[in-house]
Amino acid sequence: MRKILASAVLLVIAIAFQPSMPIHGATDDYILNSAPASIYTGRPEAKDMISALDFSDVPGAHWAKDAITRAGALNIAKGYDKEYRPGSPASNEDVLAFILRMLNMEPQAHAAGVALESQIQDSSTLDLWTLGYLSLASQQGFITPAEFTNALIQDQAILDPSIDFVRGAPAPRERIASWLAHAFGSSYTPLGRTEQVIYSLSDWQSISPELVPVVEASLANGAMSADPSGRFNPRGSISRAELADIAKRLDKILLSTLGATKKAGTVSDFKDSQTSGTLGQGVTRDLYVRVSDGSVDVLRYTMDRPLSGQPSELDAVVLREGQVQGLGELREGDKIEYIVRDSDKKILYAQVLTPDLDMRKVYGKLKSVDTVKGTITITDANDKDYSYSMAKGMYGVDGILPWLRLDVTKVGLPELPLGRTIEISLKNYTADKARLIGEPQLADYRLGVVARNDPQLGTMTLMDQDAQLNEFRYYPKTLVVEKQRYYDPEDEVGFVDQVMPFFKFDQNDALPLDVRPGDVVCYTLDPQGYIDTLSASENYQTRFGKVMECQTYDGTASMLVEYEDGRTQAFRVPALVFRSQAGRPSGLPQNGDWVKLTVSQAIIPGQTVESAKEIEIEKGGHDISSIVTGRLAGIDPIQREIIVESSYRLQKTGWSEPRQVSRLKLDDQVQCFDESTQVSLEYLAKHKKRQGNVYLALRNSFSGERVQKISFRSGRREPLDPDVILSSNGNGTFSVAASVFPLNADEGTIVVRQGRLTDGQHILPADYAAVSLAGEGKAAVVEIRPTPNFKGVQIVRGRVLQVADNENFRVESMAVLSNDSWIYTPVRRLFSIDADTLLVDAASIRPISEFIGYTENTALGKVYNIALEGAKALRIIDAPYARTTLRGEIYKIAPDSVSLKSASYVESPTGVWKLTSSTNATATVTIPKNSLIAKNGALVGPDQLEIGDNVRVMTDKLPAIEAGLTVTGYVLLVQK
Amino acid sequence: MPLKSQAPEAPARRLPLQRPQGAGEALSAKGALGFVISLFFISAITTTVLAQSGDMGYFTGISEGRRLPKTTEEIVKAANGAKAAASLFVYKEVILLSGKPVVFEGMLEVTNEAPAQTSSGSYNKSLRVYPTASTAQGVSIMRTVNFLVNYRRENKQLIEDYSVTSWTETIVADSASFTLDQRLSSFDASILTETNPAVSYYRGDISRRAVYGSDSGPSSVDTMDSFYGYSSAWSATEAHKADVTVSAPDWQMHALLKPAVSVRKILQYSKNEPDSISFEGNYKELFQNDSGLNYNILTVPRIYPDQPLSGTVSIPSRNTFEQLPSPDVSYLKGHFALEDIRKLFSCKILDGIPKHFQPNQQMTRGQFVTALTKSIKLPVEPLPKETRNQVQVIVFPDVTSSRKEYPYIMAAYRNGVAIGRNSGNFFIDSPLERQEAICIMIRSLGLEKLGLDPTVATYFNDNDDIASWAKRSAIAAARLGLVEKDDQGNLRPNDFVSKAEAAAMLSRFLDYMRNGLADDYSEHIVGFS
Structure with a gap:
């Protein structure tokens, strides 16, 4: 057993x-x-000493921990059961006992105590030890006999502290100094006179004169010192912690007295x-x-x-x-x-x-947190608990909810991850940071950012979390790569295909060459240190800006984009980059287009790599919807409007739609120009009111028209007829037929091309533009319009021979409209039909399924006007033969008709164009449902007709010739 | 992953702000500690209900938007107290049922309760659309929808789930009348909102099928509407993108509708005319509402082949305004930062005697956090008047209630804007580094995700000087335009922030909240598919 x-x-x-x-x-x-x-x-006594010296009121971080423990180990300092009371003042008896033990006189004290105890009858409040010390102190000359007598008195309360020796009173510092000097004798006073030391004290004069030398010696040998403000405080007390510290300070003397090294x-x-x-x-x-x-x-x-x-x-x-x-x-x-x-x-x-600032990290499973005591307890791998006190900012109580700060988040005590491994950072044994580690790591997935990838050589340079670059190798043929696609960030398959073989389609499967610099990767290494699996995703950003230039060179386009804050950036746009506009794939953006770019950005030390992944061209947002001119009358700063007198809008026919006063809303970032210099809005409002002309470009913002550019010109307004630009030097100087001298477009000129605000550098020869001058060859407005043409749509009239339902039909003969006449060809052409083909008659639009070659509604043998695009029929219209032509310029548009001025017709026998009237050459053209209107090569509806359009109207017959005659227009061709 | 606290902290910045109805209202269910703690939470927060989703009616129409409250209005209401009532807006919608876009103008009435601060619950909401005198002839919408909204909170996020309790609708367009068949129609909507100290962001999706009966037969409108919005103290915007398919007996149509509403507060300066006037010019705060409904007909119905394929409808709205106080910044005459400092004093983001704000001196942490808290208008508890029986919560030993920054720093701390340094002190009077200022601003906006993920390195030349916790915010701030590389390409993250610099940064920060955010939700969505 x-x-x-x-x-x-x-x-x-x-x-x-x-x-x-x-x-x-x-x-x-x-x-x-x-x-x-x-x-x-x-x-042998060490074991008991160890437990005795583990004072509950001297925590590990206490400044005097070492001094107290050491003094205790040397049997000099004694505590009270589990406490040392380091903060309490050291009383006379404390200090005397301490000093006597420093002199190794404990046994003598004990003997003296025993001897004395037998002499004193009453069981006094003095214990054996105290008696002994005091007696010994008296014998050794530390205290006078009178003081000893005072010390023996039972009822200490009758003593007067100012005259008597009160053993329990705090020992005055100067007295302590004298006792120390008395204890250690000559070895206490260092060699060499050190008189000056005493005068460094601010209160040296309050030291008892006879004690000056001992105080001096104490200061010189370091046993006692002044406080930071230079006061010695001779009659003040020291704490018990400081008392223990004295023993440490007097190391040399003490150890030789004790016979220790x-x-x-x-x-x-x-x-x-x-x-x-x-x-x-x-x-x-x-x-x-x-x-x-x-x-x-x-x-x-x-x-x-x-x-x-x-x-x-x-x-x-x-x-x-x-x-x-x-x-x-x-x-x-x-x-x-x-x-x-x-x-x-x-x-x-x-x-x-330990070094001055002990900083270390400890790990363990979180066991508990006590916000009252301020401690955190963890359990290590051996199931041993360790408690650490926490720094103030690490825990707290919010109202009634106590919390601990884990990482940087405050976690309420009920939600603490108990049982999970945490890392505690200690500073001088006090915890000041806690981090959740979690469970032990089973897998070794690392994170990095790709700095360089070379699939040919099979090397990849990765940047880790500390921005350190490391190079890794891989086998390009066997490397498993998953890369998140920018258009589909979801990984529909999930992680399953890494855990076990997976044979279905995974849209994220990729090749090593898909991994680009800047990708954030998660990778694993095989035992040889080669990367064997890799998963990548990019950091995408959306940017908005205006395209300044976009040129194609050698198959790759490069694009210069200006962002809203004025910064510019150039991108290379390889052919693979997807471009779209209004939901449809489109070509490259042009100058003036606003684009939304999906850019992937990678920042590697030393370089920023950005590439555009997708470009979407805006449709409608920044379009210039109108150009207005007038005289500046003022600005309303509260409604953010500009007030313009005698305003006109630029239409086909030039400046029209006059209004006496217009109020137009200003864009937040309106640009103002005085001739060619950019100025502020307030400048214009102050200096350019009621003079010259302002030209305003209004754009379509999401909430209506807003003035985007204001340009002030002092010259006279002179609109030119729309015409072709003959030449342009690419820098704003251009010429048109109407003007002898070259014209200048400067910074302040409003140049609009196809609805986009652009600048003078983008006026190209062969553009068809409407220019308005402001004196001296300065162009105030240049509006570049699409060149008028009507070549796209062909209009024929044919007799139907056969119909294949919903697929195609054949005509036996047809007449093609060319200029103003129908040219007959007996060709049997085949035209295709699709779901978009419209079948129109005088009443309404019929479904194309009604265009059939049987039943009483058969189309065979009937003659229709057919609008063609190539061989495809866009519309099949049931209308009478429109043989007669009328020409004119639209001056008024009504819901179902337009009115023409300068209306002329062909006089039948002579073939000469004549006005309908010499005084009032107008005509009204009603537009029925089964009419065809072609403008700029496309079929349009009646609402696309504009005032100023020159049209050729084909009608079946002319009524009596008079002013304002009315015809039904079955075919309208807009010319200019 | 660190776990987050479940208990709600203070009344967070999710709108609408709820006026505490009594002591202890803002607490979670642990109310038993009653008196002491409730005294701590009593506050004078206003009830102003700011713009929320639903102000546009959920049926791809637009309204003029709710006006942001004027400062004076807020202060007066706080004294009087009012509960939000039904809101009435001018409303426009584009009706596609007849095959051609027809614009309806009328009124929208929204009756709304607001989600309480509890972790889940439900409330009622109803919408009513009706024509008014300004409605065109032959066009009309009469619609009444009642919703039961169930909501739950997960930390900073709120999920609201709409279910229709009743829905009646009659539409008249082009003199054809359409009546909703509720049995065949369905409406499903759910909105996710995340609250950050400065801004709340939300996104919602609506999936709706409305089947109508008319003389010519049944028509149906299928709508898939996804929308985004945000609201802050300075602006609020909501933008929808709705994909609509209309099916009639003889034709079908496909269109894309983009209604958006943006309300913002902007500053406008005006000088004074007479000389003999005791204050210099001052700022006015303008309240501007912009709304626009952009529609694109993608597939044209056969019966109307030649109609305009796109158009914009907007509700013209008059700006309102309010005068702001005119601070005496004459001591700054000629200084670069004069306007920025004047703006901040006018908006009461900087307080006190202007002359004590010397632009060349360093800005302390306490001053900066106080100014930031005011600029994002965090709800702040005023200092308790009586100190007896009050539990004064001290989180930072150097931020006691004797400091006038105390309520603001406490508000910033509660909302997670400012954490203090590790040792527990806030270092209220110490200088502030640029990187700390950037971090605080980005954190209050909640836009750290604008930085790279992970941000291992930045493109500033002094990248190594930037602390690792500040790198992501540095990139985010550069993207928003709050900071910029200097001439040497440096960020100078460890430099202390001077008062003038702090004024410039806060000015830029406010400008972003007024305009920059709004543009991202409106201009950047409307023109793109």
Whole structure:
């Protein structure tokens, strides 16, 4: 039974001794080979001392922890049960006892106490020890006999502190200094006079004159010091912590008095041995210390467990990381300072030295957090709990909810991830940061950003979280790559295809060459360090800007974009980049187009790589809807409107639609120009009112028309007829037929091309433009319009021969409209029909399915007007033969008709164009449902006709010729 | 992944702000600690209900938008207190049922309760559209919809789920009348809102099928509407993109409708005319409402082949305005930062005697966080008047209630804008680094995601000087235009912020909240498919 118990005990000891990292001699190769200079053993009383010195009111981070522990280990400082009361003032009896113990006079004190106790009858409040100390103090001359008498008095309250010696009163500092000097004698006063020291005190004059020398000596040898403001405070008290500190400060003197030596070294190795025999078992641990002078010391811990009798342990008091522990806690690598008694080679005390700011991280499973005490407890892998006190900002209470700060988030106590591994950062043993680590890592997926990828060579340079570049290799043919597509960020398959074989379609499967610089990748390495799987995604951004230039060169386009804040950026647009407009694929953007770019951006140290992935051209947003001119009358700053007098809008026919006063809303970023210089709105409002002309370009913002550009011109307004630009130097100078001299478009000119505001550099020869001058060859407005043509749509009239329902039909003969006449061809052409083909008659639009070659509604043999696009019929219209032509210019548009001025017709016999009337050459053309209107090569509806359009109207017959005659127009062709 | 606290902290900035109906209203269900804690939460927050989704009617129409409250109005209402009533808006909608876009102009009435601060619940909402005198002849919409909205909160996010309890509708267009058949119609909508200190962002989707009966037979309108919006103290915008298919007996039509409403507060300066006037010119705050409905007919119905394929409808809206106080910034005459500082004082973002705001001096952390809190208009509890029986919550030892910044820093802390440094102090009087200022601003907007993910390196030349926690915000701020590379390409993240610089940054920050955000939701959506 005993044997089992003993071996169990041994087992426990062995387990307790298990170092966390059993590396022997790792720091000092020769330590075990050198013969130790001295072997120091522990003390039997150390075990009790260790528990006694673990004061509850001296936490690990207390400034005097070392001083108090050391003084306690040297038997100089004594506490009260579990407390030391470091903050309490040291009383006279405390200090006297302390000093006497420093002089190793404890036994004498005990004897004196015993002797005295027998003399004093009443069981006084004085205990044996106090009596002894006081008596000894009196004998040794620390206190006068009178003071001793005072000290013996039972009822201390009758004493007058100012005259009497009150043993329980705080000891005055100057008195302490005198006691210290008395205790240590000549060795207390350092060599050399140090008179000047005393005058550095701000209150030196309040020191009792006879004590000046001892105070001086105390200051000089460091036993006591002044406070930061230079006051010595001779009659003040010191705290018990400071008292313990004095012992530390008087190290040299003290240790020689005690016959001890202080040494410093590093624990380099340890050897454990066990003995077991018939008399019992024992365990020994020898700690090999490389002393600072190069020699080797051994600190020996022994534990003996005899078969009969009490187990004994020879240990020492060790202060490590703010905890009072035994020799067993010393680790290899610890730098220690230890005090040994020379006479019997006993270790009195050891302290593990740490650098000034001890910063370390500890890991463990979170067990609990106490916001009242301010502690956090974790459990390590050996199921041992460790509690750390927390820094103030790390925890708190919000109302009634306590919280802990994990990473940077406040986590309420109910939601703490208990049981999960956290990392605590300690600063001087106090926790100030906690981080959730989580569960142990099973997989090793790493994150990085691609800096360079070369699929040919199979190398990839990746940037890690600390911006360090590392190069990795891979096998291009076998590398598994998944890349998120910019148009479809969802991974529909998920992670399953990495976990097990997956044969269905995964849109994210990609090739190594798809991995571009800037991609964020997650990768794994095979045992040789080659990348074997890789998953990539890009950082996409959306940017909005205006295209300044877009040129194609060698198959790749390069585009210069100006952003809303004025910055410009150039992009290369390879052919693969998808471009669209209004939902349809489109060509490259042109100058003046506003675009939305999907750009992937990568920032690698040294360069920023950006590439445009998709371009969408805006439709409608920034279009210039009208151009207005007039005279500036004022600005309304509250309604953000501009007030213009005598305003006109630019129409086909030039400046028309006059209004006396117009109010137009201003865009937030309206640009104002005075001739060719850009100015502010307030400048124009102040200086250019009621003079000259302003020209305004209005754009379509999402909430209506807004003035985007205002340009002031002092010259006379002179609109030119729309005409072709003959030449242009690409810099704003151009010429038209109507003007002899070249014209100039400067910064202030409003240049609009196909609804986009552009500049003078983009006026190209062969553009068809309406220009309005402002004196001296300066162009105020240049509106470039699409060149009029009507070549796209062909209009024929044919007799239907056959119909294949909904597919095609054949005509046996047809007449093609060319200029104003129908040219007959007997060709049997085939035209195709599709769902968009409209079948129109005088009443309504019929479904195309009604165009058939049977039943009484048969189309065979009937004649229709057919609008063609190539061989496809756009419309099949049932209308009479429109043979007669009328020409004119639209001046009024009504819901179902237009009115023409300068209306002329062909007089039949002569073939000459004549006006319908000499005074009022007007005509009205009604537009029935079954009419065809062609403008600019396309079929349009009646609402696309504009005032100023020149049209040729084909009608079946002319009524009597008179002013305002009315015809029915079956075909209308808009010319200019 | 770090777990987040479930308990709601303070009345967060999700609109509408709820006036606490009594002590303890803002707490979660742990009300038993009653008196002491409730005293802490009593506040004078106004009830102003700002723009929310639904102000446009959920039927791809537009309204003029809710006006942002004037400052004076807010202060007066706080004293009087009022609960939000039904809101009435001028309303326009484009009717496509007849085959051609027909514009209807009438009134929209929205009756709204607001979600309480609890973690889940429900409330009622109803919409009513009716014609008025300004409605054109032959055009009319009479619509009444009642919703039951169920909502739940997950941390900063709120999910609202709409279910229709009743829906009646009659539309008249081109003299043809269409009546809704509720049995065959369905309406499904759900909105996700995330609240950040400065701005709340939301997105919603509506999937709707409306089947009508008319003389010519049944027609149906299928709509897939996704919309985005945000609201802040300075502007609010909502933009929809609706894909609509109309099916009539003889024809079908496909169109894209983009209604958007943007309301904003902008500043306008005007000088004074007479010389003998005791204050210089001052700023006015203008309240501008823009609304526009952009429609594109993608597939034209056969019966109307030649109609205009696109158009814009908008509701003209008069700007209202309010005078702002005129601070005495004459001591800054000639200084670069004069206007920025004047603006901030006018908007009461900087307080106190202007002359103490010397532009060349450093800005302290306390001053900056206070100014930022005011600029994003976080709800702030005023300092408790009596100190007896009050629990004064001290989170930072150096921010006590004797400091006038205390309520603002506490508000910033509660909303996660400012955390303080690790040791627990706020360092209220210490200088502020540029990178910290950038981080705080971006965090209050909630736009860290504008930086790269992960942001390992930035493109500033002094990238190594930027702290790792500030890199992402630095890129985000550069994208928003809050900071820019200087001439040497540096960000100078460790430089202390001077008062003039802080004024410039806050000015730019406000400008972004007034205009920049609005443009991203309106201009950047409307012209693109």
